[in-house]
Amino acid sequence: MTPLYPRSIDRLYDLLAQQATETLSPSEEIELNELLATWPHIEADAMELAASAALAASLPAKPESVSTALRQRLDAGAAAFFDEPDPVRPKETRRPSRLATAGWLVAACLLIATGVLGWKLAESTRPTQTESLATQRERLLASGGKTFRSDGKGRVTGDVVWDAASQSGFMQLAGIPANDPNRLQYQLWIVDPGRPHKEPVDGGVFDVGPDGTALVPIRPALTLKSPSLFAITEEPPGGVVVSERGQRGEFVVVMGN
């Protein structure tokens, strides 16, 4: 079949430059995704990094001063962030390879296709240290956050409340075995058909205590457009870049809408 547009690296740079400085149409996003697959050595954010470097380097020689009040807010915000119980921690991994995506997606879609019912996670008594997260989750839910649920057929059940505007959400799980962080960690993956790159987005790693429950804030590293599945895999400590378990469909639990 003759492609609708030339597989030109020039066209790839055109689209990356446009993406870095304005927006792409849906058809352009599809085209960009295909071109990135053709040249996998070119990073999808290469031009955005270049734009950001130019922005940083072009600032006036005299830096803005940071007020004492703002610095105190920043210190307090950092303390709150890093003191959060059981957060999904950033880790030193890079975006999964586009080449490893297809099998993962198929596996996830097949699993979720078994039927997502209107299962509601049983209300549970949360430990004291997660009350604030539970309150935040309830607030997000009340404000119209979108809910994704497991099908309730497995031992592990859970749901995700996701807010596209703030790009944040909460995942709660029940019946999930406690993990030894030195041996394995749970890793969240997010399937987003709305993104130009179809590989699952890494949602970070988290741990589960002896009570077999978890309430985990979600802050994906990449912007999600229309997430359809949230899936958990068991991975080595620190997580992985590409989940072989995910590609084989070995999910602890999958939550869809």
Next chain:
Amino acid sequence: MPTAVEVEPLLPRIARGDRAAVAACLDRYAPLVQSIANGWAGLRTEAEDAVQEIFIELWTHAGRYDPHQAPEAAFVAMIARRKLIARYRKAKSKPPSATLPDELACCTADSPQFEIDDELAPVRRVLAEMPDDQRRLMMMAISEGRTHTEIAGATGLPLGTVKTHIRRGLLAVRERLNGGAS
């Protein structure tokens, strides 16, 4: 030609849970983020809110930084820019046009700036060497958030010319980030 000076990256340490690196990161990059936010926010209070949001994003994404891909300051600026764009798109408003001077004061190799100046020196050099029109059009898109069509309308240049200048400018910066001589 100036080359990037090795500045110890802080984000990998933060990703490993080193709390001391958090304070150091605020020392190093808060002025940069504040400067970027001030260019987008109309009010100082809005800018400060944005700065706080940007650093939360930065803590979240610290583990994504790849020192081999770009200077850390560029990654910080990318997180800041993404957050500011999202913030203003959410508010359904356009960022105010922060008019850049024709002659960018930063674009001399020896001008003092932040502590991060050294690692951005090659980028400043590229900007200084870039044809004026190319730099101006590229920075209108990057700093002022204008669309290519808006830039074409404002400058009277054909849209294709605008796109070409922006693309070539970004490619020149990218090549320098990758260690090439553009």
